[in-house]
Amino acid sequence: MKAVLEQDYASKKKKNKFLHNIKRDKWLFALLLLPLAYILIFRYAPIYGVVMAFQDYNIFAGIKRSEWVGMDVFQFIFQQDSFYRALKNTLLLNVYDLIAGFPAPIILAILLNEVRAAKFKKITQTVLYLPHFLSWVIIGGMVYLMFSNSGMVNTFLANLGLAKIEFLSQKVPWLMTYISVGVWQQIGWGTIIYLAAMTGINKELYEASDIDGCSRLRKVWHITLPGIKSTINILLILQIGRMVSIGFDRPFVMGNSLVSDYSDVISTFVYRVGISSGDFSQATAVGLFQSVVGLILLIGANYIAKKLGEDGIW
Structure with missing residues (x-):
């Protein structure tokens, strides 16, 4: 029981410290939003398009309706x-x-x-x-x-x-x-x-x-x-x-x-x-x-x- 309480206390302390750091450095974290958005939109989002490599892709049918051809x-x-x-x-x-x-x-x-x-x-x-x-x-x-x-x-x-x-x-x-x-x-x-x-x-x-x-x-x-x-x-x-x-x-x-x-x-x-x-x-x-x-x-x-x-x- 004591170990569980200590674990909960450590978890809450870590969470509070994280929130404190965000509040303290909020403008620094705000500066990260633009490059983070760029990476998500232009680097990770297009990964979905890799599916086209396994399709007979038709630009009019789109990815969801193009025929699957495997390798x-x-x-x-x-x-x-x-x-x-x-x-x-x-x-x-x-x-x-x-x-x-x-x-x-x-x-x-x-x-x-x-x-x-x-x-x-x-x-x-x-x-x-x-x-x-x-x-x-x-x-x-x-x-x-x-x-x-x-x-x-x-x-x-x-x-x-x-x-x-x-x-x-x-x-x-x-x-x-x-x-x-x-x-x-x-x-x-x-x-x-x-x-x-x-x-x-x-x-x-x-x-x-x-x-x-x-x-x-x-x-x-x-x-x-x-x-x-x-x-x-x-x-x-x-x-x-x-x-x-x-x-x-x-x-x-x-x-x-x-x-x-x-x-x-x-x-x-x-x-x-x-x-x-x-x-x-x-x-x-x-x-x-x-x-x-x-x-x-x-x-x-x-x-x-x-x-x-x-x-x-x-």
Whole structure:
């Protein structure tokens, strides 16, 4: 009896404390309502539409009255050569992005962290962040003006008496252009996270290393990199979890019919079969496939990181 009373008392005390916290911080909780509503409406509510992946969806009949076909849609997708081509291109482009794009903001953040001129550092950071806020439509126009056959780069090469390079119509030059432009667009934004992580490193470690006569390179290797290792691990795990997902804007804007064998990815495949052809069941099934595989990769990467003794995301 005494144990029951003590449990009831503890429960009431916990409830009263929760209500007290809400009353005390009511305006802070009110600020959460808008992002919470956004997540519920645009992230969780659309999950109901996943049902379309198992239906012969008819836009006029709606989800409730469309015919249920089970796994037939997935079987049809997995029999298409164009799906496997899109999947292969998605994985390859993401691997190239991981190899070239993941270390780039780390290196840039370390270089900026070593800059002592505060004004120069702020100006450089601002310039590097700007490309992130440009639309891919604008960037695509810039790429065309720079790298097309009559663009600035090829005009410059022609003036030097050199042969033109087919940046936007041949496989290897297009891949190099695609990856380079992606790194340029994202490097400044990724740097913010690593610079923020570096501010949490104990400054006394640098002071002690100065006393010991360490060079800048040794301080970077033995203090800065270990100090941001957990951040690197988390971002790497998240990047691996997105290996089968890819944005629509970049491959769609930079791709063309001459390089469609390399630029056609899952997002453009979904656009082609879901929007252009009106087959929403296929588009939903491919999206569900991406989500499931991405979740498996995320869990696997986190598990491996934990087994290696590194920090995971949970």
